[in-house]
Amino acid sequence: MVKVLQGKPVAEKLNKQTEQVVQDLKSIQCTPALAIVRIGDDDSSIAYESAAIKVMNQVGIEVSSLTFSTDTAHDVIFSAIDELNEDQNIHGILVMQPLPEGISRNEIAERIDPEKDIDGLTPSNLGKLVENNLTGLWPSTPKAVMELLEFYNIELKGADVCVIGSSPIVGKPLTILLLNAEATVSNCHVHTKDLKMYTRKADIVISATGSVHLITPEHIKEEAIVIDVGYGERDGEICGDVQYDKVEQKAAAITPVPGGVGPITTAVLAEQVVKAAWTFVTERKNN
Numbered sequence: 001m002v003k004v005l006q007g008k009p010v011a012e013k014l015n016k017q018t019e020q021v022v023q024d025l026k027s028i029q030c031t032p033a034l035a036i037v038r039i040g041d042d043d044s045s046i047a048y049e050s051a052a053i054k055v056m057n058q059v060g061i062e063v064s065s066l067t068f069s070t071d072t073a074h075d076v077i078f079s080a081i082d083e084l085n086e087d088q089n090i091h092g093i094l095v096m097q098p099l100p101e102g103i104s105r106n107e108i109a110e111r112i113d114p115e116k117d118i119d120g121l122t123p124s125n126l127g128k129l130v131e132n133n134l135t136g137l138w139p140s141t142p143k144a145v146m147e148l149l150e151f152y153n154i155e156l157k158g159a160d161v162c163v164i165g166s167s168p169i170v171g172k173p174l175t176i177l178l179l180n181a182e183a184t185v186s187n188c189h190v191h192t193k194d195l196k197m198y199t200r201k202a203d204i205v206i207s208a209t210g211s212v213h214l215i216t217p218e219h220i221k222e223e224a225i226v227i228d229v230g231y232g233e234r235d236g237e238i239c240g241d242v243q244y245d246k247v248e249q250k251a252a253a254i255t256p257v258p259g260g261v262g263p264i265t266t267a268v269l270a271e272q273v274v275k276a277a278w279t280f281v282t283e284r285k286n287n
């Protein structure tokens with residue numbers, strides 16, 4: 001019988017821990033605060049922003065939102081980020097993605113103060129990720145996958161893991177986190193010649209492509225663990241990268257979509273806001 005790896009209990013555990021840290025911070029006169037920056041009105045960004053605000057409210061983190069239209073001059077957006085970097089009452093900055101055409105992820109990533117970069121975009125935090133330096137802030141979705149694997153006691157040391165997707169916000173950092181956990185990792189992407197050759201060997205298959213129903217039972221070995229990070233739509237229904245109904249009959253464990261990695265991602269964002277706030281408080285004390 002397949003084990004369904006629900007995200008909700010993982011998110012609840014993280015949110016409970018975060019709520020406690022928020023109380024500790026408030027007892028020393030620091031109210032952790034997040035600023036969300038959104039450029040444009042992409043539907044998925046708006047949905048993600050609402051989910052993030054809900055979790056922040058739940059755990060006691062203050063949230064403010066700055067919204068710009070897609071025709072806003074880039075200098076205006078960069079100045080707003082500079083102001084948030086300087087603002088002593090803001091501990092985390094989240095710039096929603098996807099970004100509209102004409103403004104690059106790298107331009108934004110290089111602008112955010114790494115100590116407020118709660119979604120691990122900046123070169124500094126990505127460097128710390130590669131070094132496995134735990135003072136860094138990690139990209140939230142890859143960290144959410146790691147939290148899920150840890151919660152369900154899935155052994156990574158020496159495991160063969162296949163990650164499908166190599167974007168800078170999900171697939172690539174996830175591959176590095178798994179290497180840091182001493183798994184043997186193969187990373188596949190749209191140009192991989194024979195995807196099944198890699199997935200069929202893997203103890204754990206993690207798909208993060210947005211290509212709906214890409215992963216079929218033929219892609220996995222018996223009793224594999226299947227983690228679906230993808231989020232797409234088919235015939236008006238939310239679905240992931242994995243053909244859930246068929247793959248669940250062969251896998252040992254599988255995440256649902258929705259309800260798998262998604263809720264953990266927003267919990268990780270909240271966790272990283274309080275981590276940033278602790279760093280801020282500690283540095284203020286030392287100066």
Ligand code: NAD
Pocket residue numbers: 141164165166167168169170171188189190191192195208209210211214229230231232261262265
């Ligand atoms: P992206 O478009 O930036 O990258 C997609 C990656 O998948 C690329 O590396 C591409 O080469 C690969 N890919 C695409 N089609 C493929 C195919 N047919 N075969 C093999 N590889 C293929 O996307 P992203 O931002 O990394 O997001 C990936 C998915 O994860 C999307 O569905 C997105 O909605 C979802 N997502 C979920 C969460 C969450 O919290 N659950 C958060 C962020 C993104």
